[in-house]
Amino acid sequence: MTVREAQVKEIHVAVAVIIRDERVLIARRPDHVHQGGLLEFPGGKVEPGESVQAALVREIAEETGLKVPEASLEPVIGIRHDYGDKRVFLDVWATRAAEGEPEGCEGQPVEWLDPDRLRDQDFPAANRPIIRALRLPAQLAITGTAASAGETIERLRSGLAGASQALVVLRAPAMTGPDYRQLAAAAVPVCEAAGAGLIVHGAPEVFYGTPGACGLHLPWREAAKQAERPIPVSAWLGVSCHDATEIDQAVAIGADYVTLGPVKPTLSHPEEPTMGWEAFGTLVSGAPVPVFGLGGLTLADLPEARQQGGQGIAGISFWWPEN
Known part of the structure; x- marks a missing residue:
C-alpha cells in the first residue's frame, strides 16, 4: 500500500x-x-x-x-x-x-x-458496472456438444423454444475458424427469432466476422493477449476467469462481465479441482464487474450464486437439450 x-x-x-x-x-x-x-x-x-x-x-x-x-x-x-x-x-x-x-x-x-x-x-x-448488472440476465446460456453444425442449430432452436434465454454464448471448441464462423452465421437468426442475443466465443476476429453478433466471449488464452478492449463498447465483452489475477486482466481490458469457476465438479471434468461457494464469494467481492458462476451449476444454484454477490449462473445443463 x-x-x-x-x-x-x-x-x-x-x-x-x-x-x-x-x-x-x-x-x-x-x-x-x-x-x-x-x-x-x-x-x-x-x-x-x-x-x-x-x-x-x-x-x-x-x-x-x-x-x-x-x-x-x-x-x-x-x-x-x-x-x-x-x-x-x-x-x-x-x-x-x-x-x-x-x-x-x-x-x-x-x-x-x-x-x-x-x-x-x-x-x-x-x-457503470451497476448498469451492466441491470442489463445482463441472471442466466448465461452456453451451447453444448452436438455431432454436427446442423445438429447444433437444431438443438439451439429447441433449447431456445423450451426456455427463455436473453443471451447465448456459442461455444464449439472442436470447430475450426471457418467452420465456426459459418455456424455462428446460421445461429444469429435463430437467436434473433427467439429474442435472444448471440455472443460468439473465441478471438476478436470471430466477432468482426459475424454480422449480427451482440458480443464476444474471450476464453482466457485470448483475453491474456489483449492490452485493451478489442471490440466496441456497444457490444458485450465477456472473459472466462479462474482466479483474481485473471479477473484483474478482464477488468483492465474493459470486460462487461466474467464467468468464474469451476464452482462445482462437472460431468465432463469430474476430477478437476473446484473452488466452492466460499472462494467464489470471496473473488466476487473483489470484482468490479458482474460475475457468473460456472461449473456444475443448475437452476437450483442460482439463489446461492446471487447470495454470494454473483450476477447469476452460466452453463449448459440448465437449458441445452442433450437428446
Whole structure:
C-alpha cells in the first residue's frame, strides 16, 4: 500500500436498485456536490455499527419517502473505485418491494427509467458496472456438444423454444475458424427469432466476422493477449476467469462481465479441482464487474450464486437439450 492509499480512507456506500414494473428509480445529484449533475441510484454512507441493509432502508426513506422491507433486499454487486481524491466501496442491493410513491425529499429530481435507457456518460464512473448488472440476465446460456453444425442449430432452436434465454454464448471448441464462423452465421437468426442475443466465443476476429453478433466471449488464452478492449463498447465483452489475477486482466481490458469457476465438479471434468461457494464469494467481492458462476451449476444454484454477490449462473445443463 502506498502512502497516498494509506491516507485516503475508503467510504462504504450503500446503493439501492429499486425496481418496479421492470423500471429502475434514478435520481440526479445536486450541482453543488461531488459529481454534481450526474444521475445516480439512491443510497448513502453506511454509518459506524450499521448494517448495509439498515443503511439502505434509512437512506431510501430519507431520500425518496419509500418504505423498503429489509428482508426484500438482495445483493447485486460490490464495486471499489478510486476517484483520486476519494475511494469508495459501493455495496449495491436490489429490491422489488418498495412501498409508496417516490419523491425527491432532498430536492433532487427522481424518475423511473428502463435499464436500456441508462447511459454510462450520465453516471459517475463507479456506477457503470451497476448498469451492466441491470442489463445482463441472471442466466448465461452456453451451447453444448452436438455431432454436427446442423445438429447444433437444431438443438439451439429447441433449447431456445423450451426456455427463455436473453443471451447465448456459442461455444464449439472442436470447430475450426471457418467452420465456426459459418455456424455462428446460421445461429444469429435463430437467436434473433427467439429474442435472444448471440455472443460468439473465441478471438476478436470471430466477432468482426459475424454480422449480427451482440458480443464476444474471450476464453482466457485470448483475453491474456489483449492490452485493451478489442471490440466496441456497444457490444458485450465477456472473459472466462479462474482466479483474481485473471479477473484483474478482464477488468483492465474493459470486460462487461466474467464467468468464474469451476464452482462445482462437472460431468465432463469430474476430477478437476473446484473452488466452492466460499472462494467464489470471496473473488466476487473483489470484482468490479458482474460475475457468473460456472461449473456444475443448475437452476437450483442460482439463489446461492446471487447470495454470494454473483450476477447469476452460466452453463449448459440448465437449458441445452442433450437428446
